[in-house]
Amino acid sequence: MLQQNDVNGQCGAYGNGRDHRLLEGIVSNLPLFRNVSPANVALVASQARVEHFRRGALIVQQGAPLPGVIAIAYGLAKLVLPRRKGDERVLRFVGANESFGEAAALLERPCPVDAVALADAMLAVIPVRPLRQLQERDCVFATNLMRALAEGLLGLIADIDANAGRSSTQRLAAYLESLARPDSGAAACAVQLPVTKTALAARLGITKETMSRLLRELKEQRLIAMDRGSITILDRARLAGIAN
Amino acid sequence: MLQQNDVNGQCGAYGNGRDHRLLEGIVSNLPLFRNVSPANVALVASQARVEHFRRGALIVQQGAPLPGVIAIAYGLAKLVLPRRKGDERVLRFVGANESFGEAAALLERPCPVDAVALADAMLAVIPVRPLRQLQERDCVFATNLMRALAEGLLGLIADIDANAGRSSTQRLAAYLESLARPDSGAAACAVQLPVTKTALAARLGITKETMSRLLRELKEQRLIAMDRGSITILDRARLAGIAN
DNA sequence: CGGAATGTTGATTATATTCAACTGTTGTGG
């Protein structure tokens, strides 16, 4: 592979920036750096770099070394477990001001997932070394890091819980229900799917064909209405009932 | 519930010990406390307590508060996601000198799983407070804790990877293959199932009926031989081939 | 020994996948 396009090689197509202000802004907005002193943020940011990826581009490949924690400034990415025949399972969507790769980077293990840009994205690569050092010096940061890892772990367990032993209809209903504004009572409520139906299907562990059929069923039962990527939840209570 | 039998209530049936030597021994053998000074181990151990559980007993219930990290001194436990109708999905088996509950305890979140003793077991309950304090003072411990969380996270991802898009035959073959001694080449190799076939089925996300049929198939293909809980791998290469 | 837990087997069925063909949408370069 002559031309490196992922996060391990410098991709020259875009500026591989060292804009300090920019990097400080990105880093300081991460949950990981909440309440960390500006000086420490600046120190870490000074060793980070910016990268740009076009929609569809591979950010990291499963099994490749992870140069550091990846933080998304804008855009959207998916973390996927590739299966054979182009099939894939989406573990998580990562959006602006979120980061991924903490566990693998800190343990210096190969990246367990493919990361793919779902839209043009800008992200920061924060090398492990300064993170390790900061973790040893700054108790606040160390705690943030622990929280992030622990929350990731509980999140994955919740995910497995949601998938195991529930039918695909239940998973879909649960997902749609979770999209509704928490405040909106049982009333009708329009929601936007954050990604394509195909990507959502992969997230829910079903094929796009099955997803299409299930949505049609829900529509026929007057539980939802559909118009492109915009879905209106008509009967939240009954939807939650199906989700079980 | 009058009589508390889980880790949140003192179960009087057994001695609720404060044997300092015992607790120090248990704690110091945990990966979490590797290279932590004896003084710090003693400090933490002094605030822990010992509990005994009979085979089949519920150690913690899903949704219940977790008083601290649970460390197993001897015996075996399973962490399960209960499904309706007595059905369940096993996330992990936890044996002697292993611990669980770090993430939920540190974040003070309800326990995401049921923990059930698979054999008579002795365990230590290590309250969160001293762990937090030690994490702030002792950099070695903080790092151990991070490692444990990060490894747990990567382990779960590997687990999802192994389950997603692989047939149950492949999962079973992969599991059996993983039981074989790493050193034993392609030679036949007798292995012991660490738990009952039913529990193993729940671990692999299949029913005990399916498990029985799959094992029979493997037997008929001369890939394995069976005698009680003892299984002999006859053709490791071909088994690995099936696991794909 | 007796009873509970564990494991086996067959018949039937639910659930979602696969394959294939087709429609609609979007973004790009001529």
Added chain:
DNA sequence: CCACAACAGTTGAATATAATCAACATTCCG
């Protein structure tokens, strides 16, 4: 700006996979 290619979504028919139900055999423990 339009044509066209690539992508996203829909639909139907046939199929695979493992679950469920039910009955029975075996093993383990007290």
